[in-house]
Amino acid sequence: MAVRSSPKSARIRLDELEGRPHWVVPTVMITTGVFNGSRGPVYYPADELRKSVPLWNAKPVVVYHPDMASTSGFASSPQVFNKQKVGTIFNASFDGERLLCDCWIDCGRCRKVDARVADAIQQTRMMEVSTGLSFPLTSTHGTFNGKQFDLVAKDILPDHLAILPDVEGACSIKDGAGLVRNDCLEILRLPGWTY
Numbered sequence: 001m002a003v004r005s006s007p008k009s010a011r012i013r014l015d016e017l018e019g020r021p022h023w024v025v026p027t028v029m030i031t032t033g034v035f036n037g038s039r040g041p042v043y044y045p046a047d048e049l050r051k052s053v054p055l056w057n058a059k060p061v062v063v064y065h066p067d068m069a070s071t072s073g074f075a076s077s078p079q080v081f082n083k084q085k086v087g088t089i090f091n092a093s094f095d096g097e098r099l100l101c102d103c104w105i106d107c108g109r110c111r112k113v114d115a116r117v118a119d120a121i122q123q124t125r126m127m128e129v130s131t132g133l134s135f136p137l138t139s140t141h142g143t144f145n146g147k148q149f150d151l152v153a154k155d156i157l158p159d160h161l162a163i164l165p166d167v168e169g170a171c172s173i174k175d176g177a178g179l180v181r182n183d184c185l186e187i188l189r190l191p192g193w194t195y
Contacts, residue, residue: 012121012180015104022087022104023121028181029056029092029099029161030131030171034147037130037170043142043149044171050094052133052156061087061103063114065132065162075132075160086110086117089161098176099131103161116165117179126178130169132160 013024032046060075062084075085087105094100110118120127133156140152163179171177 012124014107017088017104017106020109021107023107023110025103025105025121025180027101027103027129027161027179028177029101029129031098031176033171033175034144034149035170035175039137039151041147041149042151042153043140043144044153045144046094046096048135048152048154048156049099052158053092053094053099055156056089056092056099056101056158056161059089059158060085060160061089061105061163062132062160063117063163063165064167065130066160080160084113086113086163101161103179114163114165117163120165121180124180126173126180128164128167128169128173129177129179130162130164131158131171132162133158 012026015022015024030044030049032044032049034041034043036042060081062075062080063086064084066075066077066080066084074080086109087103089101090104091102092100105117105121107118110121117127119125133153135153135156137151138154139150141148141150142152143149169177
């Protein structure tokens with residue numbers, strides 16, 4: 001598991017990836033709990049989120065989820081890369097409650113795809129996110145922290161992380177998730193870089 005600073009001390013920094021400037025943005029992808037997404041109420045247990053950590057690294061960060069009709073819902077297609085991809089997940093980790101990562105967001109590409117995301121990063125303003133993942137469908141009813149669920153996410157296969165500029169995620173900011181999820185709200189600006 002990669003060692004990373006906690007979101008309380010994390011800050012956005014500018015770095016280079018593939019010869020281009022990227023914002024490295026601390027992000028909480030999802031927390032342990034029950035969330036009502038596209039499959040109804042699903043329980044995401046800590047053990048399953050922890051097991052998925054190494055599978056998240058190098059997955060694409062996109063603006064909105066891919067169109068299910070044209071890409072089968074998967075982000076790993078040329079159409080999605082050309083239209084929606086703004087970055088890549090690195091440094092995934094789990095702190096016992098939250099699935100964390102650094103989103104490496106391509107500054108120039110982000111401005112082209114959706115300038116609202118670039119503006120939020122530069123203003124250190126949180127933005128909603130949503131995990132794009134799959135798991136075997138096995139009906140398991142139960143309750144966790146007072147919330148009922150119909151499915152348990154086991155053997156998680158990550159596909160992408162979606163940034164949602166104007167939509168609330170199933171595991172939302174109020175649930176503890178989000179892009180630019182830090183408390184110090186600071187961005188490191190490197191002299192001579194245009195972003």
